[in-house]
Amino acid sequence: MTNLLNNAIKYTKRGEISFGYRFTNEEVVFSVSDTGIGINRAHHHRIFTRFYQAEHSSARSYEGAGLGLSISQGLVQAMGGKIWFESEAGVGSTFSFSIAVAEANEQSVKKPAEGYNQVNTDIVLIADDDDTSYMLLMTTLKKRKVGIMRAETGVEAVELVKNHENIRLVLMDVKMPEMNGLEATRIIKSLKPDLPVIIQTAYAFTDDIDEAYAVGCDEYLSKPIATEKLNHIYEKFLGTN
Numbered sequence: 001m002t003n004l005l006n007n008a009i010k011y012t013k014r015g016e017i018s019f020g021y022r023f024t025n026e027e028v029v030f031s032v033s034d035t036g037i038g039i040n041r042a043h044h045h046r047i048f049t050r051f052y053q054a055e056h057s058s059a060r061s062y063e064g065a066g067l068g069l070s071i072s073q074g075l076v077q078a079m080g081g082k083i084w085f086e087s088e089a090g091v092g093s094t095f096s097f098s099i100a101v102a103e104a105n106e107q108s109v110k111k112p113a114e115g116y117n118q119v120n121t122d123i124v125l126i127a128d129d130d131d132t133s134y135m136l137l138m139t140t141l142k143k144r145k146v147g148i149m150r151a152e153t154g155v156e157a158v159e160l161v162k163n164h165e166n167i168r169l170v171l172m173d174v175k176m177p178e179m180n181g182l183e184a185t186r187i188i189k190s191l192k193p194d195l196p197v198i199i200q201t202a203y204a205f206t207d208d209i210d211e212a213y214a215v216g217c218d219e220y221l222s223k224p225i226a227t228e229k230l231n232h233i234y235e236k237f238l239g240t241n
Contacts, residue, residue, distance in 0.1 A: 003068040004032040012036035031096040039087040123147035127157035128173040154179025174201040189216030
């Protein structure tokens with residue numbers, strides 16, 4: 001909802017923005033509508049791809065990397081829902097997504113998984129200052145019943161690794177305040193060479209990848225990280241159980 005509302009505000013200079021929800025069978029459907037610049041039909045098939053905005057001529061003057069909708073799609077799909085839109089250039093857009101109500105109710109009354117976020121279990125450290133990216137990773141990982149810690153700066157990531165022996169895997173974003181992820185990775189690998197550190201970033205250029213491996217990272221993933229890729233990383237470094 002945050003991403004969809006931000007987009008509606010960003011691309012609507014006049015008119016109105018509306019949002020709400022409705023129940024349909026066993027789903028709750030959320031929607032955000034605006035009277036903004038809209039999307040040309042020729043671009044509809046690419047709207048959820050990474051960096052879409054960078055190639056969308058009507059949106060180039062607007063700030064952003066074009067990752068918001070792709071990350072939103074990943075979050076919705078991780079919860080078993082669907083996301084779609086209707087749009088006309090110069091008229092506006094309506095983005096909607098659905099979440100299964102029955103599943104949401106079931107999850108809301110469950111007790112936390114045994115050992116979840118406790119100090120006596122293996123811990124995955126997510127070093128990322130972006131709330132949406134963190135939620136996407138956490139939503140996937142918590143199904144593994146693994147402990148999760150979060151660092152919002154590179155300095156905090158290093159300190160958490162120093163002070164928590166149970167951290168078994170680090171998902172490290174590159175762009176973070178105080179200390180970037182590459183420098184944090186270099187320090188962590190000097191302290192604990194056998195601790196797997198996975199670099200994650202929105203920009204996967206060859207020079208960036210080379211630099212990431214140069215500081216000692218074990219894998220390099222491009223955002224938004226798909227569920228199957230994250231599961232593969234987890235099983236590769238922590239096993240299937």
